[in-house]
Amino acid sequence: MIQRLYDWTLSLAEHRHALWVLAFVSFIESSVFPIPPDIIMIPMILARPSRAFMIAGVALVASVLGGMLGYAIGALAFDALGEPILNALGKADAMEAFSERFNNFGFWAVLIAGVTPFPYKVITIMSGVTAMPLGTFIATSILARGLRFFLVALLLYKFGAPVRDFIEKRLPLMFTLAVALLVGGFLVIKVL
Template sequence: MIQRLYNWTLSMAEHPHALWVLALVSFVESSIFPIPPDILMIPMILAAPSRAFVIAGVALVSSVLGGLLGYAIGALAFDTVGQPILQALGKADSMEAFNGRFNDVGFWAVLIAGITPFPYKVITIMSGWTAMPLGTFIVTSIIARGLRFFIVAALLWKFGAPIKTFIEKRLPLMFTLFVVVLIGGVYAVKFL
């Protein structure tokens, strides 16, 4: 099923209404869809580099709006919708322990999930479930998703097709390493 969704998402990059499809994929990826919008965004930007930042902007706005749906699922329908989604993603066992610490580091959790390959939908649902302040959630989502989508767009705009392999294989790792270094620095400053 995941492979079919992946293939469908990739085929939509060539569709005449690809921007609308990107908006839809970005929206639902933030709350329930397993395929990241980057899969659609990358070929769209490679096909039309002059529209790279428009494409990234559509992904950003749609993703943040979809994140609000995830937040609402967590806040209003966690037991009936949110918990089964998190269970399907294998995150159900750690929900209680995570809830206790989540709002203490909520800004960082949303930022990290919005940038790295960690499923953003998990954080959007958890943010609603733990009643993270909505303003914090929105601002952090804009920063995180903006960084993710606009860095990809800028790299593709500047370097074109050769950067595609780097983005698909190494950029998530680079973001993850950056976050690890950032967190390590924060803890070092806090405990030194």
């Protein structure tokens, strides 16, 4: 089923309204859709390299707006459903402790999920559940998603089709390693 959904999403890149489709997929991927917008964005940029940065900009704006929807889902669904259940089970204090820990690292959680293969939608919803400051969430989402989409656009603009396999197969790993090094560096500085 996922393969069919992937193939269907990829076919949308050839549609005459592909930019709108990209915006829609970028928006819903940030809160509920399992397929990342890169699979539409990459063929669109390869087809029209001169529009690479405009395409990345559309993906960025739509993704951040979709992330705000994910944040709202977390905030509203938790208030309506999750909190009463936790109160009934006597676990509301545990959620408060989790929320505090999550928000202490919230910037990093959003940044990491925004640039790596980790599902960004999980972090958008958790950010709402834990009441992460909305400004921090939005700013970090812009940074993370901008880094991801504009780097892909830059690589495709500069190197074209030969870099496609690298982007599709290895770029998520490279982002993950870069974030791990960055976080590790900050942890070393904190310990020293």
